[in-house]
Amino acid sequence: MPPSIGTLSHKNMGIGKGLSPPPLPTPYSNESLPGNTSVSKVKEMLDTANSQRLSWGQLLMWWPMRMWRNGFGILITLAAIAGFILPQYAPRSTFFVLFVWLTLFLVAIGPSTAAAEWALRGASLHNQHAKRRGQNLKAQPGSDRIIDSLIDVRRNNFLHFILGMLAVLFMTFTTLTPVSEIAWNMTLMLTITAGLAMSFHIQFTAGSFDHLEDEEPFLSLHAPTHHPTQIHRTLSEVVVNHLDPALRMRWEAWRRRLSGFLKEGVEEGEALERVLYIVHLSQQGLIDGEGLDAELSDLYKGGCEELLFDKEAEISLNLLHRLVAHAKAWQPIFFNLIDRLQMDLLDHSASIVNKGWRMDAECDHISTDGQGGLFIFLHNQTAESKKVRVDVILPGGMPDAYLFSVEVPACSSPKTSLPLSNTSGEEDTIQWMAHYLDRTVVLWLKITWSSGVSGLRQLSVSLKDENSQVLQSMVIHTKVQKRIGAGDKNRRSRLRRARQLVRTM
Incomplete structure (x- = not known):
């Protein structure tokens, strides 16, 4: 005998003793839990980070790019000096000056920043990959020195960015001040100061970027400070x-x-x-x-x-x-x-x-x-x-x-x-x-x-x-x-x- 309508609705609604409610939908059931990424997935992410670091690092160490990065501060300094000598030829369009100098600055600073960030990302993924294989790289002697060196590179890039942006903003501000006035001269002097400071700092820290194009990026950062007697x-x-x-x-x-x-x-x-x-x-x-x-x-x-x-x-x-x-x-x-x-x-x-x-x-x-x-x-x-x-x-x-x-x-x-x-x-x-x-x-x-x-x-x-x-x-x-x-x-x-x-x- 077929069940009654009341019985059907009673069972379908999951009401009654001994019956469980229908399961909730699980749209993310096939995805791994946070922190449980598989070894193969971490290896794939690590290979991507290494590939990106190498690409940006090789671009950074390409000799035209090196010359441009090292010479940006000098170039904006010379432009500011030209403003002192030939103020009548100084561009007065704020948008034009900001667009040109900001573009040149980002081209100069971009590769080093991208390579350094991918290097830090690679270091983090190396640690995750080792953990998935039952090892802890952070506990190994020399790991702290490598991380500190990578953070130093990030810090240097940040300082280069600050000095370069100050030079660009000061140069842009000259378009908003009357030519040859005190504010004009002071702004150009600040531009020269920031440009020279950026150029000198890049020269002094040039050796700290060599590892970014290296197939073994952490080898040159490691020092044998802990060795057996x-x-x-x-x-x-x-x-x-x-x-x-x-x-x-x-x-x-x-x-x-x-x-x-x-x-x-x-x-x-x-x-x-x-x-x-x-x-x-x-x-x-x-x-x-x-x-x-x-x-x-x-x-x-x-x-x-x-x-x-x-x-x-x-x-x-x-x-x-x-x-x-x-x-x-x-x-x-x-x-x-x-x-x-x-x-x-x-x-x-x-x-x-x-x-x-x-x-x-x-x-x-x-x-x-x-x-x-x-x-x-x-x-x-x-x-x-x-x-x-x-x-x-x-x-x-x-x-x-x-x-x-x-x-x-x-x-x-x-x-x-x-x-x-x-x-x-x-x-x-x-x-x-x-x-x-x-x-x-x-x-x-x-x-x-x-x-x-x-x-x-x-x-x-x-x-x-x-x-x-x-x-x-x-x-x-x-x-x-x-x-x-x-x-x-x-x-x-x-x-x-x-x-x-x-x-x-």
Whole structure:
């Protein structure tokens, strides 16, 4: 029997015991909740931010645009001076003056502002992308310095905007004042002041915009302020400590994938040291492209090409060149020690022949503002691992002494002098360098001198056994002087050359 009309209406209205009201419409049910954006979506947004930053950054660093940006303040200053000299030719249309100068100003300031904002957006998306993958970039050493540098660029852009807008408004105000009157002259003087201030500030801060056109925008902003005092993986640890947090995350993923292609019997640590060392030799012109490929084929099986030669790889071979050159720009004295070890192996010098202890050390030749770096290499060429003491004495330093107790693994030494490379499969310096670098103990110290100390200073490094018997010692000199100008110009120049290295390959 069909239900009654009352029963139908009763059920359709959802009234009655045990019945639920009809569900409400959910027009946004397919969208993710705020803060729950998927990894792929964040990656897509990150790629967009990087693409926009690169586009605007390349436009900013294009030489006509650089000249226009640097010259806008001078141009409006010259226009104001022309108003003093030839007031009868000064335009009197307020709209015309405002439109022309505002357009020229926005063209000059627009690319730097857009690139800097996209860089900040990219930094935020890098943090979100890392969080989706279970990592926190903000907790990594150096992240705060990178963010502060990006905010400084925004602050500089804001100051450029304020000074430029003041110059444009003052120039526009001249059309509203009688020619050659006091208000006219004062307005032109203010225009000159704002224009010159903008021009000088742009010149002084020009170096802070280089990263905006960089494929790795945070690498040049990172500084190795937090590094271990004692390192064992000589080249790889030094290179890694100069990577920004996002790039270090990519490095670790690349290293794990690359280790899966190692040939049987090849140790991962020694292989990575050898790869970085042959990249260093390639940059010196001591090994060509064919030799580099041959060395890589000795270490890795076929199929690793996408991890080394593919531009889309986490760390391509071109980027590896950049990273080694970047570390070299920061720590040239470290690579001096690498080169000296290479020469000892090539010549089979006394430090190799004696099959005992080998110690080498070098500090920065100039300690700017009383601060510098010191690297100490220790090699135990005996048959077993041993503990030793290292004493560093700095008269007038803060502190004036460092005392270390370290265990140095055994490191066998070659029996004769070696060629740099040998294609016949016999022993060569490249193989032995990887062997030594994987078994080197490196002490990486920051030395500080007391305020008021200046001029040529010396420090001593002593290697002692467990009974405090001196095995080796050496004296090193450094020049302590005050900083001249802002930052280390030589280092910035080396970092710029390291960035350009990839483009020329």
